[in-house]
Amino acid sequence: MTIQELATELLALTPAQKAQAISILTQALKKGSPGITKTPGVCGGDACITNTRIPVWLLVSLSRQGSNDAELLKFYPHLSAADLVNVWAYAEAHPEEIETALREQEEA
Numbered sequence: 001m002t003i004q005e006l007a008t009e010l011l012a013l014t015p016a017q018k019a020q021a022i023s024i025l026t027q028a029l030k031k032g033s034p035g036i037t038k039t040p041g042v043c044g045g046d047a048c049i050t051n052t053r054i055p056v057w058l059l060v061s062l063s064r065q066g067s068n069d070a071e072l073l074k075f076y077p078h079l080s081a082a083d084l085v086n087v088w089a090y091a092e093a094h095p096e097e098i099e100t101a102l103r104e105q106e107e108a
Contacts, residue, residue: 035086046101047090049083057101059087 001009010021037050046055059072067075069084091098 035083036090047094047097049079049087052078054079055101056087056090057098057105059084060091060098061102061105 010018013021035050036047036056038045038047042048043053043055046057048055054076062072062075069081072084073079073081
């Protein structure tokens with residue numbers, strides 16, 4: 001199924017079914033984020049793109065400063081579009097964690 005086909009199917013759901021779909025997706029995100037890891041002692045234990053030392057909060061910060069996905073991929077050529085999808089999903093699922101990390105970086 002393509003994303004467009006999925007979008008069509010989701011739009012056809014009743015409001016109650018849409019709420020259930022959101023609940024299922026939220027639970028899946030809370031169980032873990034593919035491509036994002038936390039390793040004690042690496043980048044302060046912050047959430048990073050797997051097999052890198054690039055923390056999620058850094059990419060969120062760059063995005064807030066105006067960088068788009070294409071620019072981020074240019075700045076970090078070893079990353080993929082899928083890495084960024086994982087970053088944005090993780091940031092959306094863990095907003096308090098990201099805000100705390102951003103505040104800590106500002107204070108440092």
